[in-house]
Amino acid sequence: xxxxxxxxxxxxxxxxxxxxxxxxxxxxxxxxxxxxxxxxxxxxxxxxxxxxxxxxxxxxxxxxxxxxxxxxxxxxxxxxxxxxxxxxxxxxxxxxxxxxxxxxxxxxxxxxxxxxxxxxxxxxxxxxxxxxxxxxxxxxxxxxxxxxxxxxxxxxxxxxxxxxxxxxxxxxxxxxxxxxxxxxxxxxxxxxxxxxxxxxxxxxxxxxxxxxxxxxxxxxxxxxxxxxxxxxxxxxxxxxxxxxxxxxxxxxxxxxxxxxxxxxxxxxxxxxxxxxxxxxxxxxxxxxxxxxxxxxxxxxxxxxxxxxxxxxxxxxxxxxxxxxxxxxxxxxxxxxxxxxxxxxxxxxxxxxxxxxx
Amino acid sequence: xxxxxxxxxxxxxxxxxxxxxxxxxxxxxxxxxxxxxxxxxxxxxxxxxxxxxxxxxxxxxxxxxxxxxxxxxxxxxxxxxxxxxxxxxxxxxxxxxxxxxxxxxxxxxxxxxxxxxxxxxxxxxxxxxxxxxxxxxxxxxxxxxxxxxxxxxxxxxxxxxxxxxxxxxxxxxxxxxxxxxxxxxxxxxxxxxxxxxxxxxxxxxxxxxxxxxxxxxxxxxxxxxxxxxxxxxxxxxxxxxxxxxxxxxxxxxxxxxxxxxxxxxxxxxxxxxxxxxxxxxxxxxxxxxxxxxxxxxxxxxxxxxxxxxxxxxxxxxxxxxxxxxxxxxxxxxxxxxxxxxxxxxxxxxxxxxxxxx
Numbered sequence: 265x266x267x268x269x270x271x272x273x274x275x276x277x278x279x280x281x282x283x284x285x286x287x288x289x290x291x292x293x294x295x296x297x298x299x300x301x302x303x304x305x306x307x308x309x310x311x312x313x314x315x316x317x318x319x320x321x322x323x324x325x326x327x328x329x330x331x332x333x334x335x336x337x338x339x340x341x342x343x344x345x346x347x348x349x350x351x352x353x354x355x356x357x358x359x360x361x362x363x364x365x366x367x368x369x370x371x372x373x374x375x376x377x378x379x380x381x382x383x384x385x386x387x388x389x390x391x392x393x394x395x396x397x398x399x400x401x402x403x404x405x406x407x408x409x410x411x412x413x414x415x416x417x418x419x420x421x422x423x424x425x426x427x428x429x430x431x432x433x434x435x436x437x438x439x440x441x442x443x444x445x446x447x448x449x450x451x452x453x454x455x456x457x458x459x460x461x462x463x464x465x466x467x468x469x470x471x472x473x474x475x476x477x478x479x480x481x482x483x484x485x486x487x488x489x490x491x492x493x494x495x496x497x498x499x500x501x502x503x504x505x506x507x508x509x510x511x512x513x514x515x516x517x518x519x520x521x522x523x524x525x526x527x528x529x530x531x532x533x534x535x536x537x538x539x540x541x542x543x544x545x546x547x548x549x550x551x552x553x554x555x556x557x558x559x560x561x562x563x564x565x566x567x568x569x570x571x572x573x574x575x576x577x578x579x580x581x582x583x584x585x586x587x588x589x590x591x592x593x594x595x596x597x598x599x600x601x602x603x604x605x606x607x608x609x610x611x612x613x614x615x616x617x618x619x620x621x
Numbered sequence: 622x623x624x625x626x627x628x629x630x631x632x633x634x635x636x637x638x639x640x641x642x643x644x645x646x647x648x649x650x651x652x653x654x655x656x657x658x659x660x661x662x663x664x665x666x667x668x669x670x671x672x673x674x675x676x677x678x679x680x681x682x683x684x685x686x687x688x689x690x691x692x693x694x695x696x697x698x699x700x701x702x703x704x705x706x707x708x709x710x711x712x713x714x715x716x717x718x719x720x721x722x723x724x725x726x727x728x729x730x731x732x733x734x735x736x737x738x739x740x741x742x743x744x745x746x747x748x749x750x751x752x753x754x755x756x757x758x759x760x761x762x763x764x765x766x767x768x769x770x771x772x773x774x775x776x777x778x779x780x781x782x783x784x785x786x787x788x789x790x791x792x793x794x795x796x797x798x799x800x801x802x803x804x805x806x807x808x809x810x811x812x813x814x815x816x817x818x819x820x821x822x823x824x825x826x827x828x829x830x831x832x833x834x835x836x837x838x839x840x841x842x843x844x845x846x847x848x849x850x851x852x853x854x855x856x857x858x859x860x861x862x863x864x865x866x867x868x869x870x871x872x873x874x875x876x877x878x879x880x881x882x883x884x885x886x887x888x889x890x891x892x893x894x895x896x897x898x899x900x901x902x903x904x905x906x907x908x909x910x911x912x913x914x915x916x917x918x919x920x921x922x923x924x925x926x927x928x929x930x931x932x933x934x935x936x937x938x939x940x941x942x943x944x945x946x947x948x949x950x951x952x953x954x955x956x957x958x959x960x961x962x963x964x965x966x967x968x969x970x971x972x973x974x975x976x977x978x
């Protein structure tokens with residue numbers, strides 16, 4: 265605490281990301297990273313980069329990247345916004361759209377950065393409880409609000425909504441912005457991108473950190489009506505003209521240009537997820553049906569914190585959230601087939617699991 | 622304008638950076654970029670980068686970069702903050718320190734992004750006029766305030782303050798944060814970094830975009846008392862956990878590690894600046910004494926806008942600001958010796974300059 269801080273800074277509770285251990289020989293299933301490296305086209309973009317160009321500022325509008333995304337998603341480039349990871353895109357969106365009189369609505373259990381943005385920008389918000397099976401019921405969001413945000417598939421549950429459910433909400437919720445955070449959508453859920461030309465108030469946010477294997481490069485984007493995108497540009501250009509460096513722009517373009525690699529790696533992760541789910545169920549876990557690159561699972565009687573500690577002593581990291589209602593769940597990122605075999609084998613060595621049945 | 626925007630967004634006037642032309646064969650003296658590429662160590666860092674690492678998130682704390690900067694400036698690593706360009710560092714600093722009851726004080730003529738941040742965060746501010754010679758008189762800032770910010774050397778004037786003048790201010794201004802924006806300090810001015818252990822309320826902000834030739838990579842930093850740095854970290858961690866990608870961190874470290882290249886290129890720019898100043902004075906310009914990588918100059922009788930247009934028709938870009946008081950000045954970035962010769966030769970072809978004397 266310092267007398268020099270603005271008053272509001274004293275009350276901030278910053279987001280705490282999953283641990284990034286500085287040692288190797290760890291199986292890291294705690295931050296939903298892709299187990300495969302980025303496309304060889306990304307490697308080529310980096311290794312053939314003409315470093316002399318770095319003396320100049322990058323294109324502040326990331327025009328080539330926006331055009332590449334517009335082509336890929338079949339939208340106009342003025343319907344595309346890009347930022348330094350989807351976290352920065354989300355931050356600007358909260359400022360641009362959610363500082364309203366009525367409260368922002370979001371699920372009780374979802375990406376925990378949403379609450380942090382609300383505190384940062386002094387946004388009034390309300391949590392809407394999930395169903396007992398962790399499902400989001402969008403009919404509960406049909407009441408006066410200053411905005412709605414949810415992740416689809418949701419995190420850390422991995423559960424997806426249908427496009428029909430989202431369209432049902434948009435049909436009645438016409439006066440505030442609805443943000444669908446699709447960080448994990450490429451692993452099997454339905455994207456709402458197809459709705460942006462039909463509804464002026466939906467903003468879809470995606471990231472290169474998961475399915476595109478570029479967490480280390482920090483690129484995220486939003487797709488929506490041109491007026492929403494203009495609102496984001498106004499905030500961005502009042503904050504930082506050049507959020508994406510030259511290599512971030514180039515590597516993101518290269519990643520989009522390798523559709524085959526994207527399909528292959530994504531399908532591999534989906535297959536491994538299904539295998540992992542079956543294995544976990546066979547040793548006493550309940551697993552929430554996942555459309556993401558992680559599974560959210562709870563053991564029949566072993567506490568989540570204890571399981572996390574047990575795995576950690578065997579150099580396997582998973583994510584555990586201590587908040588009530590999910591304190592016995594683990595969020596387990598889907599790694600390579602070998603990593604997931606090692607993970608399952610490790611669990612089978614737990615004295616209370618090995619004596620099951 | 623959109624009904625979906627938060628009210629405050631409607632009144633934003635975003636910052637407009639200098640033009641980044643998409644064609645080549647232009648002599649670009651309009652955005653204060655370094656005419657030399659980055660150090661060969663930067664090139665090596667990029668071309669030897671193991672791209673597979675990009676699947677993981679970068680170190681959210683940029684620990685290695687902070688340690689490298691701490692060693693270089695002989696401070697502790699908890700006195701170092703890093704961000705996505707000094708623009709992002711400034712944005713977080715405005716939020717962390719300047720949202721106060723009393724107004725923020727800044728020079729009438731300085732980096733024009735400061736006003737933009739104030740509008741973004743709803744900060745009350747007052748402009749303090751410069752002297753007729755564009756000097757900043759810090760005794761005028763000794764009155765109740767919620768913070769003080771100025772660039773040293775100032776932009777777009779290029780004029781520097783002495784360390785004694787800054788220390789004089791700090792001796793009396795003890796209750797609010799004083800930010801010294803040293804984007805251009807490496808081109809001949811005195812840095813205030815030596816004051817951060819003596820005064821708890823000074824924050825020095827620098828960038829890799831100018832003297833380190835890394836504008837394309839987006840890295841800036843702040844040095845100050847650990848409590849001020851903690852305030853910045855709180856804002857950063859409530860906004861975006863990972864603002865610096867892996868390559869931004871690696872290239873910035875490589876740039877700091879090549880002191881010889883830094884000294885040689887910086888000295889070359891200083892020599893070319895002095896040569897350019899003499900040449901401009903010989904053809905009827907008044908040039909403000911500069912400690913930066915640009916000169917701020919006005920012709921004895923030719924209007925600034927006309928000169929900018931004339932240069933542009935000859936594929937030379939310089940920056941012109943239309944604001945009253947400096948509307949007849951040009952801000953001219955110092956390029957290579959060849960570029961500056963071409964620039965001077967071009968001016969000598971102007972009919973009203975060639976007939977001088």
